[in-house]
Amino acid sequence: MASEIHMPGPVCLIENSSKQLVVNPEALEILSAIQQPMVVVAIVGFYRTGKSYLMNKLAGKQKGFSMGSTVQSHTKGIWMWCMPHPQKPEHTLVLLDTEGLEDIEKGDKQNDCWIFALAVLLSSTFIYNSIGTINQQAMDQLHYVTELTDLIKSKSSPDQSGLDDSADFVGFFPIFVWTLRDFSLDLEVNGKPVTADEYLENSLALKKGTDEDSKKFNAPRLCIRKFFPMRKCFIFDRPAYRKQLSKLESMQEDELNKEFVEQVAEFSSYIFRYSGVKTLSGGIEVNGPRLKILVQTYVSAICSGSLPCMESAVLTLAQIENSAAVQKALTYYEEQINQKIQMPTETLQELLDLHRTCEREAIEVFMKNSFKDVDQKFQNELGTQLxxxxxxxxxxxxxxxxxxxxxLLEGLFGPLEEEVKQGTFYKPGGYYLFLQKKQELVKNYIHTPGKGLQAEEMLRKYSESKQDLTDTLLKMDQSLTEKEKQIEVERIKGEAAEAANRALEEMQKKHEMLMEQKEKSYQEHIRQLNEKRDLEWKELMAEMIKVTSLKHQEKERLFKEGFQSEGMMLFREIEKIKNMLSPPAPCTIL
Structure with a gap:
């Protein structure tokens, strides 16, 4: 629940010491406890550009993320602050503040690239904060975006489709928000007033030409347009006089530039309203434990010298959660069985019907909590255990x-056995007297409820175990002729044979029922698997429609700007995506 999130201030999520990224266990423990969907907002930018101030405003606090008051970079690594989302009930807002890029004291551009890449990978809204206007210098400084395909892999194995990597990235890359601080120019293009968003789009216009200068000019612009088709721009006036900026976090709103206060409020409102839940490929919403795994997986890959891979991270997450999903399903099954079944049941069918109900619901629990179960490995495991x-x-x-x-047999027949021991039936007519009492006890046994499905078998075994005693009484009864005794022996043999045959038939019936139940279980797994695949297909379709729609918009912009070649490349990309989309064939085997 939102009320359970108690973070009075930010904590370091990823430490950056000695040019090595290290995940902070305290931050991971905090994430582990948050089950709500997470809206993750990350900010990057050059040091001393006021990133932390904006993040504190999103947190609704005057202080929190360290701002500093000198020319030195203050934030190191990536810091995290989790809190109840101010406008979305049962959601958690996660703010990630990153250390300043190109800190001259650090002098490690590769390290900056990883901080930039991690902010993109972990966030649902990515804020790039800079000072002044969007000019060529600002674009040159945003060279990190051109290096994303060299820093991040979308798939664990090479893509044979020939598609640009941006096709995989766009589906779950964050919204891109460019915040321009201390903006002092009039928002005009060619003498006409424009919005901040129009200013950004105009700044992303490409230059025609194939020379090196044109390629260098276009590279960051093309990357932003391909990777971040959903983008927004905000401009901010200088908040106060220059000498007051060092005291910004202690200044009240009425002491700040009125336009700046209004601009911050508009920015915050947009972030709260339009920043969505962090979502992975396949529509998987990220909560605290999932964000924890993503952080660990990405940082581990970087530290091992390999590239963070989005598909591998999702599969790692799936392995952990699918294993937990199996246990959740089994626990649910056992709880339901214990609640619903009173043993012993009178028939095997009664037991199997209850089992099938609990099994179906347990499979539903697994389906709800699992995803990307490659080759149905975990579903097979669940089936085996069920x-x-x-x-x-x-x-x-x-x-x-x-x-x-x-x-029950011991209680009913115990007194009769005691009478036999005392010699009560060792007299003429004693055999039939014993038989009469035994039959009365058998009737009592048969009519006693709650014995379960072994009632007849246990009576047969009991009678068989006492057959020597019955034979002895029959032989010793002098009132019976030898012929009568022989007839009685044959009758007893016939009854025993009939009972044995019934036992064999019952055993065969039990085997058939269990085989039928096994087939029904298998079909239930197949049915729910197909339902889940159909649902996932619809989600994938929605994701791909979103991707192709965004690419289509970008394609139209490129055509409009006269970049036919780049537009045709996007057109071919869209067509390839469409051709790859075919509904899954019904699954007939796990």
Missing amino acids: EAKRDALVQKNMDMSSSCCSD
Whole structure:
């Protein structure tokens, strides 16, 4: 719940010491406890450009992220502040403040590239903060965006489709927001007033030509347009006189430039309203534990010398969550079985019907909590364990029935056995007297409820175990002729044979019922798997429609600007994406 998020201030998420990135365990522990969907807003920019001030405003606090008051870079690494989202109930707002880029004291551009890349990978809204106007110098400073494809892999194996990597990135790259601080010019283009967004789009216009200068000019612009088709721009006046800027975090709003205060309010309102939940490929919403795994996976890849891979991170996340999903499903199954089944059941069918209900619901639990289960590895594991639990349940039901029947037989027939020991039936006519009492006790046994499905089998075994005693009484009864005794022997043999046949038939029936149940379980897995695949297909379609729509818009802009070649490249890319989209064939085997 939102009320459970208690972070009075930010904590370091990723430490950056000795040019090595290290994940902070304290921050990971905080993330582990937050189950809500997360709206992740990250900010990057050059040092001493006022990033932390904007993030504190988003936090609704005067102080929080360290601002500093000198020309030195203050924030080191990536700092995190989690709080209840101010406008979205049951959502958590995560603010990520990063250390300033190109800090001369640090002198490590590769390190800056990783900070930039991590901010892009972890956020749902990515804010690039700079001073002044969007000119060529500002674009040159944004060279990090041109290096994203060299820093990030979208897939774990090479893409054979021939598609530009941006096709994979766009689907779950963040919204791009460019904030321009201390902006002092009039918002005009060719003498006409424009909005901040129009100013940004005009600044991203390409230069015609194939020479090196044109390529250098176009490179960052093309990257922003390809990777971040959803973009926004905000301009901010200088907040106060230059000498007052060092005291900005202690100044009240009425002491600040009125236009600046209004601009910050407009910026904050946009971020709160339009920043969505951090989502991974396939529509997977990120919560605290998932963000924790992403941070660990990406930083581990960087530290090992390899590239952070979005697909690998999702698969790592899937391995962890799918394993947990199996356990959730099994726990649910056991809880439901314990609540619904009173053992021993009178019939095997009654037990299997209850099992099937609990099994179906357990599979639903797994489906709800799992994703990207490659080759249905975890679903197969669940199926195997549910089958084992069913067999154990059947055995336990039989054992309880056997125990119950054994106790009942001992209680009912114990006095009769005692009479036999005392010689009550060792007299003429004693055999039939014993048989009469035994039959009365059998009737009592049959009519006693709650014995379970082993009732007949246990009675058969009991009678079989006492057959020597019955034979002895029959032989010793002098009132019976030898012929009568022989007839009685044959009758007893016939009844025993009939009981044995019924036992074999019951065993065969039980085997058939279990095989039928196994097939029904399998079909239930297939049914739910196909339903999940259909749902995932619809989500993928929605994701691809979003990607192609954004690319189509960019294609139209390029054509309008006269860049036919670049526009045709996007057109071919869109067509390839469309051709790749075909509904999945119904699954018939796990």
